[in-house]
Amino acid sequence: MTFDFSTSLGQARFDNPIFTASGCAGSGKELAQFFPLTELGAVVTKSIMVKARSGRATPRMAETPSGMLNSIGLQGPGIDIFLENDVPWLISQGAKIVVSIAGESVDDYAVLARKMRSVSGISALEVNISCPNVENRGQVFACDPVTARAAIEAVRRNIGGELPIIAKLTPDVTDISAIAEEVVSAGADSLALINTVLGMVIDTETLRPRLAGKTGGLSGPAIRPIAVRAIYQVHARLPHVRILGMGGVTNGNDALQLILAGASAVSVGTATFGNPTAVMKVKSELQNLLVAKGFNSLHEAVGYAHRAE
């Protein structure tokens, strides 16, 4: 019997469960030199906004123990140029594509969803309602069940058709499973867990915050236990909702933890910064591990850590 490595998120099917993470794969062109993008379960694009955005000032990055802090601030060309340039190129490569969108208002999410509804060649839409790098923390939609619901409803009303919606949530809340329940009832098909965790580094030479934006999103292996915990909690509350897990995955063993907690697919983010072929390593190691543990399919392992004693 051959091992079944395929997975699905909502209606979207993927040959394997290892994706890039939003904002960690450039336009795809940067990584295509190192491996064919068809090897990925899917490319998750950077979160694209309605208009062009310069992002935040530098310094934007600080390395931290087993991680890094970033405050890119969603630099990008805006949805129109993105759909004109980036998406056709990814399609030409034969890559499966998950487009990530981010808005500053509920209206922005509606506009972005309307722009996406006529685009072909896309497998799913990740709705980033949890980017920590915005000027106003009150604008992190996923911090509040009311705003989280409003953003996802705006996308659901405007997207039309079958394109699955993946809502990306932040762990910087008291009860992530309550937010998860809210966005699922608002129309999200799947969940992406977790976005970066808000952090700060203070430079002891200048005696000021290291990043120009002062705060940044912490990523990398340092936050992996937070991701495993968040996925575990949400899967326990919503066992039938598929989860795209991410947070410090560097090797197959890390990916396996997220899957056992309840993720049906796993994105690799910061590890790509240290190793452009990290996704390939995670993919092959994970498959070997699942086979070695006696699973016949990826699906059998999803949420396996929740089984009765």
Place this chain on the structure above:
Amino acid sequence: MNKINRNARQVSAQIVSNKKVGAYHHMVFNVGEIAALCKPGNFVAISVGGENSSMVLRRAFAIYRAVDRGAGNGLIELVVAPHGGGSRWLTSCGVDDVVDLIAPLGTAFGIPSEPVRALLVGGGYGSAPLFGLSEVLKARGCRVDMVLGASSAAKIYAPLEGKRSVSSLTITTDDGSAGVLGKVSDVLTDLIDSNSIDIVYSCGPMGMLAAITEIANAKGIMHQCAVEESMACGIGVCMTCVIPVRDSSGVIKMLRSCIDGPVMDGANVIWDSKRKIPEGTWGA
């Protein structure tokens, strides 16, 4: 066609030599055929700390020299300043140790088609790529003068063979412990005038590059500089190493110094942009 990182390859590179030179380490890596693809200005990105390291990001180093020995054999030489955890780990590696190295990355210095009079300016270990550049320029029939500056004599990287490869070498130090007391920018105007310089090439701290740009602009001569902005990935995916650059239509965009640089036309860079986005930047 996809041109980003088009020559870059990830290789296991064996350390052939590691020698302390003043405040720096001169390190030689066996990299195989990619040495033939490396040009002055390109850089490498090396993962540091070993498999279980808490340092998750690569470290970028300008290529000091690449030696193509034919038949798929080649060496890359680096000058490494052990000033942080990653570079200290690298300089503590021994001969025969193997590191994960990606090269060549980034843009290279533009080489004029005609023999011109070039002035090469380096700050600290920023002088590293200038010696290989000097060799290429001289092979094109250019006259090459060089200025190297640093805080003190021990921080000047100027190997003997490098000194021999230039028509004149001027040293400046902040403390006067070697050469002229002061900054490289203090001696630049005179050197440009007395040697009838056509183009300035530079590499070093951003403040130094900004000062050189001002002088080159005043003199109306080209200035190609290799910028230093801290990077997380070195391959264009992380968007942390951006600097504001004016394009040919006058629009300022935040460009990645790893993909659109490190070598840039100094006149197009908006200097003094630390901790702020310049007014009028696209998408600001």
